[in-house]
Amino acid sequence: MYLDTKKKKTIFKKYGKSEADTGNSESQIAIFTERINHLTQYLTENKKDNNTKRSLVLLVGKRRRMLDYLKKKDIERYRKVIKLLNLRK
Numbered sequence: 563m564y565l566d567t568k569k570k571k572t573i574f575k576k577y578g579k580s581e582a583d584t585g586n587s588e589s590q591i592a593i594f595t596e597r598i599n600h601l602t603q604y605l606t607e608n609k610k611d612n613n614t615k616r617s618l619v620l621l622v623g624k625r626r627r628m629l630d631y632l633k634k635k636d637i638e639r640y641r642k643v644i645k646l647l648n649l650r651k
Contacts, residue, residue: 565593565596573592573593573596577591588643591625594624598618598621601621
């Protein structure tokens with residue numbers, strides 16, 4: 563699988579407080595971004611895979627809602643996540 567346990571732990575450690583901090587908004591957004599990037603790359607090769615397209619749209623919506631929540635609660639953390647993940651140009 564493209565997102566194994568070790569990779570998840572490194573993402574949680576980088577964006578969260580620790581490896582076990584899976585509920586942190588920043589770490590969840592980072593995981594969503596990793597999955598979105600993987601699915602986007604997959605869809606460039608398999609353009610007719612409509613189920614994966616739907617999954618990608620749902621995942622982008624989840625990440626958007628999580629970012630909106632973070633923006634409403636703590637704008638500084640929101641700006642930090644946007645900058646670290648290069649989500650805005």
